[in-house]
Amino acid sequence: MLSYRHAFHAGNHADVLKHLVLLELLDYYNRKDKSWVYIDTHAGAGCYALDGDQAEKTSEFVDGVGRLWDCDDLPAPLTAYVKAVRQFNPHGRLVFYPGSPALAMTVARPQDRLRLFELHPADAVSLQQTFATETERVQVRKADGFSGLRSLLPPPSRRAVVLIDPPYEVKDDYRQAVDTLRDAMRRFPTGTYALWYPMLARPEARQLPERLAALGAESWLDVRLAVRGAPKDGFGMFGSGLFVVNPPWVLPERLEAVLPRLVELLGEDAEAGFDLEHHIE
Numbered sequence: 001m002l003s004y005r006h007a008f009h010a011g012n013h014a015d016v017l018k019h020l021v022l023l024e025l026l027d028y029y030n031r032k033d034k035s036w037v038y039i040d041t042h043a044g045a046g047c048y049a050l051d052g053d054q055a056e057k058t059s060e061f062v063d064g065v066g067r068l069w070d071c072d073d074l075p076a077p078l079t080a081y082v083k084a085v086r087q088f089n090p091h092g093r094l095v096f097y098p099g100s101p102a103l104a105m106t107v108a109r110p111q112d113r114l115r116l117f118e119l120h121p122a123d124a125v126s127l128q129q130t131f132a133t134e135t136e137r138v139q140v141r142k143a144d145g146f147s148g149l150r151s152l153l154p155p156p157s158r159r160a161v162v163l164i165d166p167p168y169e170v171k172d173d174y175r176q177a178v179d180t181l182r183d184a185m186r187r188f189p190t191g192t193y194a195l196w197y198p199m200l201a202r203p204e205a206r207q208l209p210e211r212l213a214a215l216g217a218e219s220w221l222d223v224r225l226a227v228r229g230a231p232k233d234g235f236g237m238f239g240s241g242l243f244v245v246n247p248p249w250v251l252p253e254r255l256e257a258v259l260p261r262l263v264e265l266l267g268e269d270a271e272a273g274f275d276l277e278h279h280i281e
Contacts, residue, residue, distance in 0.1 A: 006123075006167075010048035011061030011097040013266045014240035016068065017225045018165065018196050019103050020081045020258065021242050021251075025161050025192055026107045027080070028248040035111035036159040039152055041145025041180070042166050043116035044099040045123040046130030047088060051095055061097060063227075067265045069094050075258045100163055102130060105138070114138040115152055117145030146176045154188040164195040174204040178211050185217065185245060192246045199239035201230055212243040221247040221278035223255055225262060229271030241275075252278045 009015070029036045050061050068074065068082050084106045088096040098106070101116050108114065114137060118124040124142040131138040141148060149162065164180060166173045181195055197208050209222060226239030244251070259274040266272070 006044040006099065007048045009060050010099070011050060011066070011094075012064040013060075013225065013227045014064075014196070014198070014237070015061075015097070016064050016081070016262070016266065017223070017240055018163075018194075018242060019084075019100065020077060020262075021194060021223065021244065021255075022100060022161075022163060023081055023084060023103060023107065024077055024251055024254055025194060025244070025248065026104060028250065029159060029161060029192075030107060030109065032159075033111075034159060035109075035113065035157045036161060037113045037115060037152070037155045037157060038101070038104045038108070039115045039117075039149060039155075039160060039162045040101050040104075041117050041149055041162070041164050043101050043118045043127055043140070043145075045118075045126035046099050047102050047126075048097045048099065049095065050097055061094070063266065063268070065097065066094060071265070075261055077254050077258050078261065100165065101127070101138075104161075105131075105134070108137065110137075112137065116140045117143050117148045119144050146180045149180060149184055150187060153184055153191065155191075158190065160188065160191045162191055162193045164193065168198055168200075168205070171204050174208055174211075177208070178215070181212070181243075181245070182215055185215065190246065192248075193244065195243045195245075197241050197243065198237045199224065199226060199230075199241060200237055201234040209241065209243065215245075217245045219246050219280045220244065221251055221255075221280070222275070223259070223277075224275040225259065225266070226274070227266050227272050228268040247278065247280060249280050252276065252280070 084103055087106055088098050118127050128140045221244040224241035228238045230238050263272050
């Protein structure tokens, strides 16, 4: 299925959590001069116009990044995240939201590389246009990232941050996400992998965190942010999470300082909250 378009959801609460963690991972990798590669299995369109037809139809960004936009008392990691988004909105008004690859590019150094997969025809074209002037550092492939990832592991630099971020439109996405992470860990055990997942009532979503934990990573972190209680009718995403393999040792402490503030800002009812579990060797 190729009906999913992230433009409808750009800048929502799930993007805030996902991109906060992504920037934290890349910032840690930047502590060493040696190059890294960022690999995105489902890269999307690159950048999204929040006043476009798709984003305006749902306006999910209003209750996501929009709630952080004018805050001046954010913890340092959230300040860095908002500052990165502001690079795409130089006039101060929140009009554009960068996708994961565009945000990664804000912290990429001349020696770093991006390898991006996107299967949707229109989004793949948009992604290529976004990085049209960066063909030396950025490669865009119109291909399935689940299967394409294996061709890039291990990377020459032996340093990589991989984002596995499928739309979970179909049940098989859940299986493929787990299988892809398992295979990647086998091919390149020292890579850092961040797998995003939705919090939904459907059984596949509820079971996914346990299936990820069962992969047996020696070092891992699982962070979840719920902005509301689970819907009584069983429909709709009420939060999201990221399962990170080989996270930086500083990441739990960084997130512990941020998550209560995120719940305060993004929470929509009394059942909003967060969970943070980790084991880092």
